[in-house]
Amino acid sequence: MSDLRLARDARPSEVVTAALERLDATEPDLRAWVRVDRDGALSTARELDDRPADGLPLRGVPFGVKDIIDVRGTATECGSRLRRGRIAGADAWVVARLRRAGAIPLGKTVTTEFAYFSPGPTRNPHDLTRTPGGSSSGSAAAVAAGVVPLALGSQTAGSLTRPAAFCGVAGFVAPVGSWPTTGIAGLSHSLDSVGLITPTVADLRVVHAVLSDAALAGTAPSGRPRLRVWTATELGHIDASMRTAVARAAEDADTEPLGWAVRTPGLVEAHTTVMAYEAARCLAAEAGHPEQLSEPLNELLARGRSTTDADYCAALSVAARARADILAILTYADAILGPAALGPAPHGLAATGTPVLSRPWQLLGLPVVTVPGYTDDEGMPLGLQLIGHPDRVDRLFAVAERLERRARQAPAL
16 A cells, blocks of 8 residues: 555554565565565554554554664664674664654665665666666665555665656655764765655655654645756756756746856765765774775775865865855745756666766755656656755645646656
8 A cells, every 4th residue: 555645544454464465566576675574564553453543643654664774673784794684772763753653664675785876686666677776775666666655765965866756756855964863874974864755745744744743734835836947957968858847847836047057066076075085984894894895885985085184174165155055045945946867767777877966955955855747758757856945844845746746747758
C-alpha cells in the first residue's frame, strides 16, 4: 500500500502484510533492500491493531531506512565491508521520532558505499537497465515501486534529490542542522542532512509536520507563486525534456531569472572542498584500509587529506557570503525552481549520475523539495527541485504541491 493516507487509515497488520507481499514481488528485480525485519514489523503492527489512532499520526505506516541510519538491534553497514555486522544499540533520532508517531520500520534499504558514489545493486523501477541514482538508492526505488509509502534517506551532495528525481517520487532535504543527525553515519558534518522520500509532496508535508512536532500547515495561498528560475546550464548539459519541464512549471508562477550563473560553479567547487576535507577526517579510520574501499572514495579521502586548513576555511567563507545573499533573495521569492538532475536517469548501473545540480544548495544548507510528475517521451521521470528559505518550509511545500498537481496533468515531454 504505497499511499501514505491509505496506510494510516487501514489496519496496521494488513498494511505491513501488503508491504511484504509487494516487496517479495518486486525485490528479485529491484534489489532495493539490504535486510527486512519481517517478524519485528508484523509483531509491532499487530500490537498497533488494538491501539487507537489518537496521538499516532503515522499509525501502521511501514517505512524503509537507508542503511547508514541506525535501527536498534539491526546492523548498519553503510554499503561497506568495513561495517559488516555492526549492530545498532539504539534508534537514530529520526527513526525514534517516527516510531513514536506509530510508524513501523520494515527494514534497511541499499545505500552506496558510505553514502558516496560506489553503487549498490538497486535498479530503477521505471527501467531496470537504468540507475535509481544515489546514495539513497534503495529508499527511492522502494517508494517508487509501491513497497512502502515512506523511506528515510540523507543528503550530503545530491544523495536524495537525484534518486527521487530519477525514480519519480517526492523528496525532501531538511535544512542542514534543523533535525538531529544522531545515529546517522556521517560523511561531512557541515553538509549532512536528513531526507524523506514519499510518493507525493502532500505525503512529505505530513511526515515533516510529525518530525517537526508542528501542526500540519494549511493549503497553499491563492496567489501565484513568486519563483526565481534557475536553468543550471552553466553546470552541465540539461536534457531538452528537462528544460521543457522547468519552463512548463514556471508558467504557473510569477518568475524572474535567478541570475547566478557566474556564482554556482564556485559554489560547486567550494562544496567539493568542504566535503572532501571533512570526509577525510570523518572516515580517517576507514582510510587506513584502502584495499577495502572503492576507487572513488579513496580519491575523495586523498583529496581531503591534501586540502589545507586555509582552503577549507576559504570554502566556508564562500558559503557564508552566498548564503546571506540567497536568503535575501528568498525573503521576497517563494522558492528557486530548477532541474533536479541533468535529465532522466542514465542507462547503466555502474554509476549513479552526477550530483552537480544539488551541490550549490547543499553547501548553503537550504531546504529542497523534489517535485515529481513530469516524464519524457520514454516514460522516464523528470524531477524538478524547489529550493526554499529555511524559515519558510511550509510555504515551500505549498508551492511544491501546486507545481506537482500541474506536472501530473501534463503530457509526456
